[in-house]
Amino acid sequence: MKQLVIIPFLFFIIFSSYAINDRGSKDSLIHIAVNKKIDNYYELYRFFEKGRFDREEIDLLLEESKKNEYKLGEVYAYNLLGRSYRNNSFFDKSIENHLKALELARKINDVNAEIVTLNQIGVVYRRQDKVRSALNYHQMALELADKIERPDIDTKISISISNNSIGNIYLALKQYQLALEKFKKSILIQSRTGDKRGLAINHQNIGLAFQNLGEIDAALEHYNKSLEYNIQNNSSIGKVICHTSISNVLLLQGKYKEAYEYINEIVPLSEKIGNQYYTSEVYVTLGNVQLKLDSLDKAEKYLNEGLTIAKKHKIPSGINQSNLYLSELYEKKKDYKKAYTFYKKSIEGERxxxxxxxxxxxxxxxxxxxxxxxxxxxxxxxxxxxxxxxxxxxxxxxxxxxxxxxxxxxxxxxxxxxxxxxxxxxxxxxxxxxxxxxxxxxxxxxxxxxxxxxxxxxxxxxxxxxxxxxxxxxxxxxxxxxxVKEVTLSEELKTMNLYMSIENIRFSNEINYIEKVDPSVNIERIKIPPLILQPFLENSIWHGLSSKKGEKEVTLSVNKISDEFIQIDIIDNGIGRDAALKIRKNKSLNRKSIGIDLTKERLQNFANEYKNNFSLVYSDVIDEKGNTSGTKVTLKIPII
Missing domain, CATH: 1.10.287 (Helix Hairpins)
Structure with missing residues (x-):
């Protein structure tokens, strides 16, 4: 019995001794770095061997740096503080410390430290879904890095971080193709520099883009690659992120038990790390898995825990996702009032x-x-x-x-x-x-x-x-x-179709635009001056249809009237030329339209190269009662 008591006691002494030695080693490194005054930010990062600092060690580094007037050490310490606060989802405190680091970096004119700090600030804003601020800081970091004529490996890594972060912003904006372009630029640099941590992050982000594009298999492939790199790097937070993502993909595939195994495995690890952003995400995902497995009480417990953390640390995506799953939960429980309340909160937050x-x-x-x-x-x-x-x-x-x-x-x-x-x-x-x-x-x-x-x-x-x-x-x-001087009639018609679609927005899409092309007309070979039809369509809209009430229609027809000419007719069912002229005369400001005159000159220049000339005729459309019911523009263009 005494032996059983002694063994844990000895273990405690050995473990305490190891912790003291480890702390002493880190403290010693801090004193060496401060006394040596390493003058390169990236070298300072490598000097500490990428080791994690606890709060006491960060405070020691900051205190010693201030005491010895080692400004770069202060920058590094403030960034460590900012990162620590960010990992625990205290975003305001995180920004406050990163801004102190940025001010000092600019004061000592250290470009490398400034680039790193700008990227750190951008990440914090991105975690809060503050897209504009995040984009501004990452763009500033990218612009600074691009000004360096011969960037070293460290600068290239910073450039890849900026591209990766901007890609994440595009993800938040649901611009997934733009996000993939940024991630591909970033991963190219990381592959060349052998940055395994960056590769792990980028494969994770590419997987998320593919998941949102509905390409589930591609998403799973990249998530697994990310997990491999995180295992090589022994990154606990990376494992948590990958397991969460893989679990979500398995849910989409209907593999609920496998999804449960993946997410349940990293719950203790996530709680141990203490990063509230990812802990909230893990709880919400676990709650969703339990919901799909019909373990409603467990689902309710984890979803509420995830929601509480998200609310406390102001994480909009976590709040919206939790509310959505809770709505589904209460619908299954047939508590439709609560289901509606949570669904409404989710939609309002997402909107x-x-x-x-x-x-x-x-x-x-x-x-x-x-x-x-x-x-x-x-x-x-x-x-x-x-x-x-x-x-x-x-x-x-x-x-x-x-x-x-x-x-x-x-x-x-x-x-x-x-x-x-x-x-x-x-x-x-x-x-x-x-x-x-x-x-x-x-x-x-x-x-x-x-x-x-x-x-x-x-x-x-x-x-x-x-x-x-x-x-x-x-x-x-x-x-x-x-x-260009000429375009095909096919290209011109496509451009006019786009033009009418855009102009039609201002008429609440009331204008019916119709194109009729005679099958005997080879629109791919016939050439005309570019944008030659736009002024006539514009006149039909703004002089013929803008003042008309009721049905509005513009028809553009193309016919081959001989081997030497094609005829293009633009017909509107507007108020007619006389009525339009009266309206223009009554306006207080009359602007002389030179668009048609310039079009005629362009057509004349175009026709000069042919043996035949063009012709342009305006006429009124007369209905069965003899009244004016629109305007017709007939344009004959030489083709040989």
Missing amino acids: KTFNDKNISYVNNLINKYDNEVSKNKIKGLAKENEIAKLKLLRNRNVLIIALVSIALLGVLLYSMYRQRLLNNDKKILKLEQEALRIQMNPHFVFNALNSIKLYVINNEQKNAVHYLNKFSKLIRSILESSS
Whole structure:
């Protein structure tokens, strides 16, 4: 009996001695680092052999660094404090300490320390779903790292961390393809540098992207790769994350018992680590597993524990997920009042988070286009300046050649002048067209984005994504068309279809746009000037249909009327030309439309290269009672 008592006592003494020796070893390293004053942040990180610091050791490092005026040591200590608070989900405290580290890093002008600290701050904001702040800090870190001309391995790892974190932000925004692009950039660097920890994180994130895209097998493959790297690294937190993710995938596959084995195995490890963010996630996942296994009491216990932690530490994703599963739980218990209450909380929380993120995302997109507008305005001014110079040059040449012609009666010189004048006029016309396009695009882009933004604000997510995709295709088509002289009729019709879809948003999709193409017309081979049909469609909408009540329709038909011509008819059922003219006259501000005039000049330039000319005819559509019921534009274009 005495022996049984002595054995645990001896074990306690040995363990205590080991702990004291380990603490003494770490304390000794701290004193050496402070006295040595290691001047490279990454070298300081490696000096401590990536070891974990407890709170007393962090305080010792901070105290000794301050005492010896070792600023880099202070930066390192504040970042350790911030990370410690983050792992325990005390996010405000974490940010406070990381900001102290950032201020010191900038004060001593240590770029490496600044990059690491910016990434750390971004991670904390990302944990709280504060997308804009997270994105700003990771972007600052990335910009700093990109300015280094010859980045070493440590800097490349920091770049991969920034890309990985931005990818995680895209995950939160449900932009999974964009997230995968960032993860692939990050994993490429980690593979080259042999960064196993980074590879473990990236495979985990890629798995999550594939899971959300519905590619379950690919997700499971990457989760298992991540688990392999975490086992090699002996990363406890990594094992917890991977087991949770694999368990969720198994739930999706209906393998509830296997899911239970995976998640139940790491519950004690998660509780031991004490990271409240992941502990909440583990409890919620375990509760969901028990729910699927119909162990409702156990499910209720773990889901409530997960919800309590998420609320305490302000983890929106944990709160929303817990509420959703609790709704399902109480539905199974036939307590429909509670089920409805939790479901409502889940939907409201998810809607708030998702809407905030998407509005932020669209606003960011608008800001990018605003910057593009500013650039275009500068380009427009430069073009106008060039036009003015050409006009001055032309006028000067007129005077010189006129004087020379009078003095020498030089018919030859006059002919040369006329040729030069025509060339200048052609350049001026081309520049005026480019200047007009630059002026029109920003206005259209701004209105279109604002229309799409209304869908986001009204929580019409599918419509927002649908029209944002169409808008991006239209912008790409316009940009590509602006650099070429001719496009196929097929490409022009596709662009017009996109244009009508975007314009139709502002009419609450009331306009019915119809395209009719004669099968005998080979639209893939016929060439026309780019964006030549847009002004006529715009006139149909804004002069013919905007003031009309009731059904609105625009029909675009293409027919081959001979071997030498095709005919394009644009017919609207609007108010007609006379009524539209009266409305324009009654307006207080009348703006002269030069879009049609420029289109005619462009068609003339295009037709000059053919043996036949184009024709453009406007006519009224008359109904059976003899009343005007719309406008028809008939455009004949040469094809041979």
